[in-house]
Amino acid sequence: MRTYNVGLEIGGKQIKVGTIEGESSNNAQFKYSEEFLSGSFAHPISISLPLQKEPFSPEATRIFFDGLLPEGFMRRAIAGNMHFDEGDYLSILYNLGKECLGALRVYLDEEDKDISYEPLSAKQVEELASEGATKSTELVIKTHLSLTGASGKVGLYYDDKEDSWYLPVGLAPSTHIVKQSHIRLDGIVTNEQLSMLTASKCGIKIPQSFIINMGKGLDSQVLFATRRYDRTFEGAEEYVDGLKLPHRIHQEDFAQAMGIASFDKYEKEGQNYAQRMFEILRLYAINPLEDQLSLWRRIVFNYVIGNTDSHIKNFSLLYKSDLSGVKLAPAYDVIGTLIYESATREMSFNIGGIRNIDEVTRDSFRTMAGMVGLGEKPAIRVYDEVLEGFESAIREASRELSDIGFENATSIGDRILYSRKRII
Structure with missing residues (x-):
């Protein structure tokens, strides 16, 4: 029997919320602890995992916790390096689960107290930009960091006063997610920063982001850095190696909240993911109308800029510090994908029943507004x-x-404007 503890950081302090037990990843089950259920922070860690005394099914457990892990090539590379089967999500998560998205971590009874920051030289940052997935895999394993998604990314600490980067060690939190340029997609880093800035100018809330330029702006010399919205210095007072430790804030993406596995993040016929996303906001958001309109604006923007990779793991919920409520998290992973020949013309979920972006019209959005429960006038406005x-x-x-x-x-x-000339 394998038993892992699930911890959650609240206000800079770690509390145990439950355990994952099973003979393997195939039959492991998550269960809230009695102490957590009777304590002052007794709120679910996921909309898909409501408070209950009984353990959750192996499927529900896998979907949520597997959703904390990298996907695709990055996952295969990490699993191979650690000599695990890539389907053994528990072993991978335990080895990477000291610094996840949000505030959760997975650990054994013997707590790891190691916490420090290693300075990164300019050469090391340049290697991260130029060496692609090999370097990011190495850093992910070294820092025990688990970030979702298929692209090469690592979590680093950035001291903006000194313009210095640090590698978090042990339980040290990162402040930024740093992504590498995709060698098959030219200008992808500039594309993402351009898309994010454009989104902001169109009224969409985004986290701070910038391009790290280690050369002349070539794809192999740039990195995309995003400040983590699930980290905060508010109320933080502790320092390590001269750096202030941020507090972790819990979050989950909509795939986790909806109980949908990462490999099903793209909608299939009849699944109507958007309707379920809006329903979650109506039922659980602190400001449901505000968040629904924000989500709607983001969906419209992804259509306008030509982002056909806006799947449900690219939308998240950010929890209050005491877990008592959620709000729509800032936008991330916004890219104009249609400028690349390899991009699909199929949207990640349907717009008024239509998936092909070239067939979507203003009337499609009018139909969608009714489907997701928004008033037509504010939606079309x-x-x-x-x-x-x-x-x-x-x-x-x-x-x-x-x-x-x-x-x-x-x-x-x-190129983005040309690709969208039909609608603009």
Whole structure:
């Protein structure tokens, strides 16, 4: 029998919420502890895992906790390096689960107290940019960091006063997620920063992000850094190696909240993921109307910019510090995908019953508004606002990036506009 503890950080302090027990990943079950259920923080760690005394099924357990792990090549590389089967999510999670997205971690009874930060030299950061998945896999394993998604990414600590990067060790929290350029997709880092800035100018809340340029702006010399919205310095007072420790904030993506496995993150016929996302916000959000309109604006924007990779793991819920409520997390992983020949024309979930982005119209969004329970007038008003402001927003964002040395931003902006010329 394998038994792992599940811990949660609340206000900088670790509490045990339950255990995962089983002979293997195939039959392991999560169960809330009696102490947690009777304590002052007795709130679910997931909408898909409501408070109950009984253990959850192996399937429900796997879907939520497997959802904390990397996917695709990164997962295969990590599993191979650790000599685990990539389907053994528990072994991988235990070895990576000291620093997950959100505030959860997985550990044994013997607590690891190690916590420190190792300075990264400019050469090490440059290696991370140039060596691709090999270097990021090495750092992920070294830092026991688990980040979802299929792209090469690591969690680092950034001291903006000194413009210095650090590698978190042990239980040390990171402050930024750093992604590498995708060698098969030219200008992807500039594309993402351009898309994020454009989203912000179209009224969408985003985390702070910037490009780390280790050379002349070439794909092999740049990294994309995003400040973690699930980390906060508010109320933080502890220092390690001269650096203030941020507190972790719990979060989950919509796939986890809906009880959907990572491999099913793209909608199939009849699943209507968007309707379920809006229903969750109506039932659980602290400000349900505000969050529904924010989610709607984000869906419209992904359509307008041509992001066909906006699946349900790219939308998340951020919890209050005491777990008593949720709100829609800031936007992330926003990219104009249609400028790449390899991109699909199928949206990640249907818009008014239509998946092919070339067949989506204003009427599709009018139909979708009714399907997800939004009033037609406010929904179409947001649709019109995004469409009308999009071209000026992306051109302004392109100029801003070009002015600080990323000259390819103009051509990428032009390519995005050309790919969307039918609707703009």
